[in-house]
Structures are given as structure tokens and as C-alpha cells.
Amino acid sequence: MRDHPLIQLTLSQLRGFYREPEAVFWVFGFPILLAFALGIAFRSRGAEALQVGVVAGAGDSAVVAMLGGSRHLAVQRLAPDEGQRRLASGRVALLVVPGDPVTLRYDSTRTESRLAVLEVADALQRAAGRRDPVAVQEQRVTERGSRYIDFLIPGLLGMNLMGSGMWGVGFAVVSARTKKLLKRFLATPMRRSHYLFSFMLSRLLFLVIEVATLVGFGWLVFDVGVRGSIATLVLLSVLGSLAFSGIGLLVASRAKTVEAVSGLMNLVMLPMWVLSGTFFSYARFPDAIQPVVRALPLTALNDALRGVMVDGAALGALAGPVAIVAGWGIASFVVGLKVFRWG
Amino acid sequence: MSAAEVRGTDAVAIRCRGLVKRYGDVTAVAGLDLTIARGECFGLLGPNGAGKTTTVEILEGLTAADAGDVEVLGARWGRGTDRALRERLGIQLQETQLADKLTVAETVQLFRSFYRDSHSVDEVLDTVQLQEKRGAWVGKLSGGQKQRLAVACALVSRPDLLFLDEPTTGLDPQSRRQLWDVIVRFRTGGGTVLLTTHYMEEAERLCDRVAIVDHGRVIALGSPRELVASLGAAHVVEVATADATALAPLEGALAALPGVRGVRLAAGRASLTVAEVHRAVPALLALLAERGAELSDLATHHATLEDVFVALTGRHLRDA
Numbered sequence: 001m002r003d004h005p006l007i008q009l010t011l012s013q014l015r016g017f018y019r020e021p022e023a024v025f026w027v028f029g030f031p032i033l034l035a036f037a038l039g040i041a042f043r044s045r046g047a048e049a050l051q052v053g054v055v056a057g058a059g060d061s062a063v064v065a066m067l068g069g070s071r072h073l074a075v076q077r078l079a080p081d082e083g084q085r086r087l088a089s090g091r092v093a094l095l096v097v098p099g100d101p102v103t104l105r106y107d108s109t110r111t112e113s114r115l116a117v118l119e120v121a122d123a124l125q126r127a128a129g130r131r132d133p134v135a136v137q138e139q140r141v142t143e144r145g146s147r148y149i150d151f152l153i154p155g156l157l158g159m160n161l162m163g164s165g166m167w168g169v170g171f172a173v174v175s176a177r178t179k180k181l182l183k184r185f186l187a188t189p190m191r192r193s194h195y196l197f198s199f200m201l202s203r204l205l206f207l208v209i210e211v212a213t214l215v216g217f218g219w220l221v222f223d224v225g226v227r228g229s230i231a232t233l234v235l236l237s238v239l240g241s242l243a244f245s246g247i248g249l250l251v252a253s254r255a256k257t258v259e260a261v262s263g264l265m266n267l268v269m270l271p272m273w274v275l276s277g278t279f280f281s282y283a284r285f286p287d288a289i290q291p292v293v294r295a296l297p298l299t300a301l302n303d304a305l306r307g308v309m310v311d312g313a314a315l316g317a318l319a320g321p322v323a324i325v326a327g328w329g330i331a332s333f334v335v336g337l338k339v340f341r342w343g
Numbered sequence: 344m345s346a347a348e349v350r351g352t353d354a355v356a357i358r359c360r361g362l363v364k365r366y367g368d369v370t371a372v373a374g375l376d377l378t379i380a381r382g383e384c385f386g387l388l389g390p391n392g393a394g395k396t397t398t399v400e401i402l403e404g405l406t407a408a409d410a411g412d413v414e415v416l417g418a419r420w421g422r423g424t425d426r427a428l429r430e431r432l433g434i435q436l437q438e439t440q441l442a443d444k445l446t447v448a449e450t451v452q453l454f455r456s457f458y459r460d461s462h463s464v465d466e467v468l469d470t471v472q473l474q475e476k477r478g479a480w481v482g483k484l485s486g487g488q489k490q491r492l493a494v495a496c497a498l499v500s501r502p503d504l505l506f507l508d509e510p511t512t513g514l515d516p517q518s519r520r521q522l523w524d525v526i527v528r529f530r531t532g533g534g535t536v537l538l539t540t541h542y543m544e545e546a547e548r549l550c551d552r553v554a555i556v557d558h559g560r561v562i563a564l565g566s567p568r569e570l571v572a573s574l575g576a577a578h579v580v581e582v583a584t585a586d587a588t589a590l591a592p593l594e595g596a597l598a599a600l601p602g603v604r605g606v607r608l609a610a611g612r613a614s615l616t617v618a619e620v621h622r623a624v625p626a627l628l629a630l631l632a633e634r635g636a637e638l639s640d641l642a643t644h645h646a647t648l649e650d651v652f653v654a655l656t657g658r659h660l661r662d663a
Contacts (some may be wrong), residue, residue: 003452003455004456005456005457007456008452008453008455008456009453009456011449011453012388012442012445012449012453015443015444015445015449016442016445019444019480020444176442179439179440179441179442180436180438180439180440181439181440181441181442183405183436183439184439184496185406185432185457186438187403187404187428187429187432187434187436188429188434188454188457188458188500189427189429189430189457189458189459190457195510239651342403343406
């Protein structure tokens with residue numbers, strides 16, 4: 001059994017990978033570092049107090065006193081030119097010019113400035129004796145699943161499946177071709193299908209480790225859970241990995257040098273890193289390109305992974321993205337095999 | 344397989360007729376014929392770019408010929424018997440670099456898994472004397488060890504026919520002799536070898552017959568002894584004078600010296616093929632003294648295949 005060519009080929013793929021420390025880092029270490037750095041940078045904090053400046057002059061003390069009652073505002077008195085500078089550089093969200101009427105100077109394109117307008121106006125009116133006709137009660141909650149890290153981990157998982165699937169197959173195929181190892185294999189009775197299938201098998205073995213490390217890391221460090229079933233997550237990961245292996249095979253099917261395949265890989269992957277909603281929602285892109293964005297395999301995979309991890313969706317509910325990922329995989333594999341250059 | 348092909352398997356290992364291969368405007372193989380007998384060690388000798396590798400890769404079924412007919416162990420490529428034929432071949436390619444991050448034993452085991460009937464890893468590592476390196480990564484091996492490993496991967500299939508494409512190029516003399524031993528042992532077991540090389544010493548040492556190939560054609564064929572004998576003289580005397588122009592006017596006089604069968608002048612040196620060195624050299628020295636030409640170099644050696652190549656093409660094998 002151990003002497004079956006498929007097993008020996010798969011073993012040689014695995015050995016070639018784990019004996020290459022750089023490859024191990026990029027597949028396992030890098031996504032975790034990225035998740036850690038982004039998780040820290042965008043961790044959910046209590047909303048910070050908004051920085052508000054009051055221009056020094058007649059009546060400034062009264063305004064400062066009126067605003068002092070709000071715990072959402074950090075108020076400081078500033079000389080007029082200094083206040084203007086701080087507003088321009090964003091160090092204060094809003095500048096209050098005392099007088100009648102009180103002038104609120106701010107940049108309306110900045111979200112925190114518009115928040116400051118509401119807070120400042122509210123604080124001034126209340127301090128001046130406004131009474132609210134409707135009683136309002138606030139209830140604060142922190143939902144798991146709504147944080148940035150909850151959005152990020154499935155995206156990183158998708159990106160990782162793409163990267164390792166494509167590099168794992170593409171790099172190995174092209175380097176074997178450059179070293180004339182493919183030709184040497186052809187000179188034996190080896191079945192070509194065994195060679196190609198061994199990539200799929202070795203990918204699947206690594207996949208288990210990849211998914212477990214990243215999901216486990218998210219869970220242990222940032223308490224990112226999987227709302228849907230683990231089985232669905234595993235199934236999606238397998239599908240994604242195989243699909244991107246197929247795309248990797250297509251990209252590597254004719255390339256003659258490692259440089260050429262590196263360029264092609266980046267050409268294929270770079271647009272998806274940006275467009276496919278790994279680090280931020282692809283809803284930010286204009287409507288006109290949404291159909292294109294949604295048709296990309298990484299977009300579909302990320303959607304499906306977020307579906308199961310964040311929304312707890314069942315496999316049936318993810319039929320759309322699953323079909324897109326599978327379609328890309330099958331089409332790439334078929335075309336890749338057709339045009340594959342062995343010699 | 345037809346009856347004729349089956350009969351062909353009795354004595355003939357490889358037969359090819361009118362082989363042609365072009366790459367764009369370049370004709371790599373220009374109508375090449377070969378017949379190699381079972382149990383024979385056959386050498387394709389020629390300079391780089393002569394078409395040796397292309398010829399071998401066509402015979403190995405890795406490259407398609409533009410024209411010509413190839414029969415290997417009684418079978419033809421592309422007739423549905425390729426896999427069965429490959430089971431019987433052992434192939435070492437000139438340019439293959441085996442995976443650096445696999446160990447010697449893992450590499451042999453991988454190749455072994457492709458064959459139905461094969462040697463064990465230990466057997467084949469013993470044969471090529473790499474047993475002590477079995478756990479070492481391929482990337483850490485010396486050039487000679489890598490070549491022996493490549494040959495081990497070719498031998499693991501228990502081949503009837505072994506193809507070796509410049510197996511000793513770039514190796515030091517000791518590594519070369521170690522590989523020669525491996526080839527000799529394989530032949531002792533009844534195997535057929537087709538070997539390409541541009542070392543005439545290697546061809547003389549190992550091959551029963553040699554085809555000298557130049558510009559994609561066989562320009563001479565025979566045993567190394569026959570080919571050397573075709574020069575008509577067993578020795579070569581090389582002579583140079585202090586004044587590089589002194590020899591050219593002497594060509595006729597040199598040819599007329601006793602025992603001299605041929606004269607070749609190149610770059611201020613004369614190369615004489617000589618039947619009897621003891622008669623030719625004193626006469627040569629007397630001639631030069633008489634003409635007042637000062638000798639700067641004089642050397643004699645037994646005629647080799649290199650001299651045959653030079654006589655046929657006017658070029659040396661290595662700088663051709």
C-alpha cells in the first residue's frame with residue numbers, strides 16, 4: 001500500500017512542503033500574524049470621547065461649562081488660529097465659536113465630526129433647559145459576531161485557502177517542470193492522473209492543519225466562534241481548497257519558469273485580495289462592478305465561510321456561492337489538464 | 344505486436360531509420376539510422392549540439408520525430424503499449440534535477456513505486472554505492488553522488504535497456520570511474536546500454552560500438568578499435584614551432600616523412616598520424632633542424648576517437 005505511486009507522490013509533495021520553512025511560514029504563520037495584528041488594531045473599544053475645541057473669546061467659559069456635562073465630549077479652550085489648525089488636521093472633530101447664534105464649525109464628510117455636532121447641539125440645548133417630550137432608555141450590548149475580528153477571520157481563512165491552494169500546486173508544478181522532473185516522470189510508467197491527484201491529496205492533508213490553526217487561533221485569542229456546523233465549515237474549506245488548486249493548476253499549466261508563474265499567480269490573486277471582501281466588505285464597491293465582484297471565486301468562498309461562521313447558515317442556504325466556487329474549480333481543472341505542458 | 348516485431352525482439356534492442364527532428368529552422372537530427380543489438384553497450388559520441396540528446400529522447404518516446412521509424416525492444420511508441428514498454432526501460436535524462444528536499448532513499452522509493460517489478464531501495468543503493476547517503480537530502484549531495492542517484496532511479500525498474508545521456512559530464516575522474524563501474528555491472532547482468540558522451544575515453548572504455556554523430560547525422564560507426572584503425576595509424580605526433588608560421592610551408596615535407604599517414608595543420612601546430620613513432624620522430628626532428636625551425640612543443644599519444652573525430656570534421660569534440 002505504501003508503495004502505491006499515489007501515496008509515494010503525495011508523500012513527496014508533503015515532504016517538499018514541510019521541509020521548506022518559508023512555505024510553512026507563509027501558509028501557517030503569516031495568516032495568524034495578520035489576524036493577530038488586525039485583531040489588535042481594530043479591537044472593539046468603548047467609543048472614545050470626541051475631541052471638541054472652544055474658540056477663546058467672549059462667552060467661552062459658559063460654553064465650556066455647558067459642554068462639560070456630556071461624558072462623550074472632551075472639551076478644550078483654544079486660541080482662534082490654533083483651533084483652526086487643529087480642526088484642519090483632524091485633532092479636533094469640531095470647533096465651537098461662542099456667540100449668538102453659537103457657530104459649530106466642522107467638516108461634514110467626517111463621520112466623527114457629524115457625531116460631534118449631534119452631541120454638542122444636544123449638550124447645549126439640554127444645558128439651556130430643553131425638556132424632551134419622549135422618554136428614551138438606552139440599553140448597551142456587545143454582540144459576538146458583529147466585531148471586526150468576526151468578519152476578518154473567515155476572510156483570512158478564504159484568502160489562505162486561495163493562497164496555499166494556488167501556490168501549493170502552481171509552484172510545485174512549475175519547479176518540477178523547470179527541473180525537467182516532469183519529463184523524468186513521463187519517462188516512467190507513472191500515470192499522469194496520479195501525479196495531478198497527488199497534489200489534491202496533499203492539499204487536503206494540509207488543509208486540516210490550516211483550518212484548525214486559523215479557526216483555533218480566532219477562537220482562543222479573540223473568542224471568534226463558529227455558529228454553524230463544523231462539518232459545513234470543513235466541507236466548504238475542502239471545496240475552496242480544491243477549487244483554488246484547480247485554478248493553480250490552470251495558471252501553472254504552461255508556465256516555463258518560476259518567475260513567470262509567480263507573475264501570473266499575483267495577477268490572478270491580487271484583484272481578489274482587494275475586491276473579494278477579505279479585509280472589508282465588498283459592498284463598498286460601486287453597484288456597476290458588483291456582479292463581477294460577486295462572480296469571483298474568493299468572494300463566493302468568503303461569503304460562504306462567513307455564512308457558516310458568523311450567520312450559522314446551513315449548507316443549503318449557501319448553494320449560490322458554493323456553486324460559483326465549484327464552477328471555477330471544475331472549469332479550471334478541466335482546461336488546465338487540456339493545455340498542460342509536461343515536457 | 345506483429346510477428347515481425349516479435350522476431351525483432353530476439354536480437355535487436357533499438358532500430359531507427361531516417362530519423363528527422365527540426366526545431367524551427369534548426370535541424371537537430373537529419374536522417375539518422377541506428378541498430379543496437381541486445382546486450383550491447385552502444386555509444387553516441389559527438390560534440391554538444393550534435394543531436395545526441397534529441398535522438399535519445401526520440402528513442403525514449405519523450406519527443407516526437409518529424410520523420411522516421413523507431414522500434415524499441417520490438418515495440419513502437421504511441422501504439423497503446425507505451426506503459427508496458429516503459430516498464431522495461433531505465434532512463435537518465437541529461438538535465439533532470441531531482442527534488443532537493445527529498446532524501447536519497449525517498450527519491451528511489453518514489454521512482455520504484457512507478458514500476459510493477461523493481462529492485463528494492465537497498466539493492467539499488469548498494470549497486471550505485473550510495474548506501475551511506477540514504478538519509479541525506481538530494482540537495483546536499485555532490486555532483487557525482489547526484490548522478491549516481493539519477494542512475495539508481497533508472498536502474499530501480501530492473502530495465503532491459505538503459506539510456507544514459509551524458510551521465511559523467513562535469514564529474515571528477517573518480518566519480519566518473521565509479522559510474523563506469525555501475526554501467527559495467529549492469530552489462531554483466533545482460534542489460535543493453537545506450538550512452539551519449541563527449542568523452543572519447545569513456546566511449547573507448549565502455550562501448551562495444553560507437554556512432555560518431557555530427558550535425559544530426561552518423562558520420563562514422565564501428566567499434567572504438569575499428570574507428571581508430573580507420574585512421575591508418577595508431578599514433579599521433581603533435582608538434583609546434585617557436586615561429587608559428589614555420590610549419591605551414593612544410594606540409595608536403597611532413598607528409599613525406601617515413602611512417603606518416605596524415606598531416607593536419609591548425610593554429611601553428613601540426614598533427615601527424617603516424618604508424619611508426621620510432622621512425623617518424625627522428626626524421627621529423629631532422630627536417631625541422633634542416634629548415635632551421637625551432638621546436639617549441641613535441642608530444643605523441645596513441646590515436647583515440649578524438650583523433651577520429653578531428654580527422655572526420657577538422658574540429659575537436661569539446662570545442663566543436
